[in-house]
Amino acid sequence: MAINRRMLLGVLGAADAIPSLSKRARGAEGALPLDEILARHTATAGSEAAQSRVRGKRVDLQIIEKGSVVEAHYRANKSPAFRIDIYDKDRHVFCEGLDAKGPWIWPGNAAEARQGVSEAKASGLTGIQFNLYGLKQVPALGHRMFADGCKEIEGVIITCCG
DSSP: BBHHHHHHHHHHTTTSSGGGBBBBHSSOOOOOOHHHHHHHHHHHOHHHHHHHHHHOEEEEEEEEETEEEEEEEEOOOOOOTEEEEEEEEEEEEEEEEEEEEEEEEEETSSSSSSEOOHHHHHHHHHHHHHSOOOOOGHHHHHHOOOOOEEEEETEEEEEEOO
């Protein structure tokens, strides 16, 4: 499976937090080669050994969609499993995840969760992989990586991988 730019932008989208990947920090020399991107990612995110010890992650975030802001709580582990709960003004409105039985969704007004669509498994696994594995570990998961130039997102120019 090839990694597309949109998948990896989530990982590299934190370019402001990783100044070594930001074109602003690098000057005008243009996009970096893949080996340099991977080296800088490893230097910023921790050693390869440290990255390989990560077993799970919890992230609390805000999502802005169609002008509305909602809160989300994302949890993932390498079993592989994930769950994201969405709240609108402290009201639980949606939940989805992936566990040993497969993908599932739980709309806020439903009494219980139901099976998700089959495509949700692939996107859930991709999210788990990009949240819990270092970029150098990604090819071993069956993905192909390549440098894909620079892209501007909300005024920040970042180096992209595909």
